[in-house]
Amino acid sequence: MNDSEPSAAAVEAALAPGHRAPVGRYRLDLVTGRWAWSDEIFEMHGFRPGEVVPTTELVLAHKHPEDRERVDHVLRNAAATGQPFSSLHRIVDAQGRTRTLAVTGQSRRDPDSGSITELYGYFIDVTKADREQAQREATASIRASAESRASIEQAKGVVMVTYGASEEEALQRLRTASNERNVALRDLAAGLVEWFAEPGTTRFPGADEMTEFLAGPGDQAADR
Template sequence: MNSGHTPAERTFDGALEEVFAGGIRPPVGRYRLDLATGEWAWSDEVYEMHGFEPGQIVPTTPLMLSHKHPDDRARVGGVLRRAAETGRPFSSVHRIRDAHGATRTLAVTGQGRRDPATGQVVELFGYFIDVTDSHREAAAREATASIQASAEKRAVIEQAKGVLMVVYGVEEAAAFDLLRQASNAANIAVRHIAQTLVELFSGPGVTVFPTREAIDEFLRHPKPPADD
């Protein structure tokens, strides 16, 4: 990935790198899209999400769209076109078919960068987040009333912590403190708050990754899972 990040990008990137250095690897990858050439710059994680070895292919917009699930392709293409036109922050949750034919669910967030001289949007940049596992778990909760095993309960807390680490740029302990504070204030178990938080960005029918403001509001007024 090339340099020249804005201060906001450097802050977010630095927080993620601190998380990774501490041994916690949320399924998050960075990207940049050059609107003039249509070529993408992917971090290693994004290659892996799409079923490739890092650097194995040159990612382009046609190739990227070809991996989108047929039912989601037009919508994702529209999101990218609007982002390229406006430069405004955007988000989407959609399915892809990776290079091995497996279906995965990704959330993508980003925004545009304008050329200071022309004012035109010349680049999109942001993050892919692989929410496949949590998406499957949410679907499974709708299909069965089975009680989750303790390992699954721990997993959803880890997923929720990962989201908070990315959104707020904090370390693992601070992310868990946010969940615990919300739990104490609302008298709701931490695992129930974590489950509802994960459903905000990976539940069935979700197509837009929640904004930081939405997550702020959730932590101020958390609710237990709908099926609890």
Template structure:
């Protein structure tokens, strides 16, 4: 089936989308939690999200919980405990206070791995995604209106790409292609598709990462409200 033609956009948008097709690295990091020791293995991105240099500290469960926002800490602790018991896939959207005292919003998704000999859940593994809007205040202070708008569009598209990379276990370019296809299908700019997708997992009332089925439904019919 031939997709509708995407509306023409200003040269700035066209340039932005071409850059994102190759893409800067989205704010996505991997983790693994050893349930026997309580120690976490973080990729470099997760250290940075928490305000540390890669390898600067040894991440543990008490350290992780100490960085959770006080209003979200009990919920995240309960989520991890249930995941450790069941091994079932889990997700959460919550706030942290990093080592510099800055509040950031992270989406975390993962599942358990069982010991084949005992059947017990021995570790949790998955991804963190930083869904904090990147440098919005700095852009507002230091950039012209057009550069500020470009930075905001880039941030939301990067976040949307990161989500699709995790959900579909794909790379940056295929993830961007999914956004472009949805854009063609809905006949709206890629940035609007990305903004709606980001709202699915970072809106003010969201406490769980959307399921793959929910994202499939959105990409197949992006003109329909996510809440419909």
């Protein structure tokens, strides 16, 4: 699943206690290709109940272009195998709004021939949950980025004082150590700040101690 596709976490959020996601029932006649939708599914697709005649062509036409082929494959596979299925994908409704739907289904067979004649199940609109999940992920990313920048700024300040270096020189020392140790700059900075702020620390590290720290792991704080 690529980054643009809806997250499965949205389904968990939508189905969590206290969250009332819109749910609708459907039935697909595999012989005629006609669908039967409950009112909720018409509304999910931006129509008034009964406004259009649901067909597989209509259903696929409203799928998000990036998800359409995948959904078509899911439906074809279910019709061929009769296996229960689920799909999480986006649609573009009749008003041009993008929604995220979870679809579950199972099959019915003709009792005489044994052939698969029908698929039925539920559409669940998880748009709100998907949006909330995206917002949570974005917030976490912003917070992590801010914390990373804060650590780098603090580490840069310690290096400046230790070496009597300029801001640019201190940042370059950190970058050089990051490259030589193959450690992300944010992790190196966080480690330096943690080392400097250890309980019992009463002075800035000396240049030799800092050089030793930047060169690699060690018990630099033992004598401080």
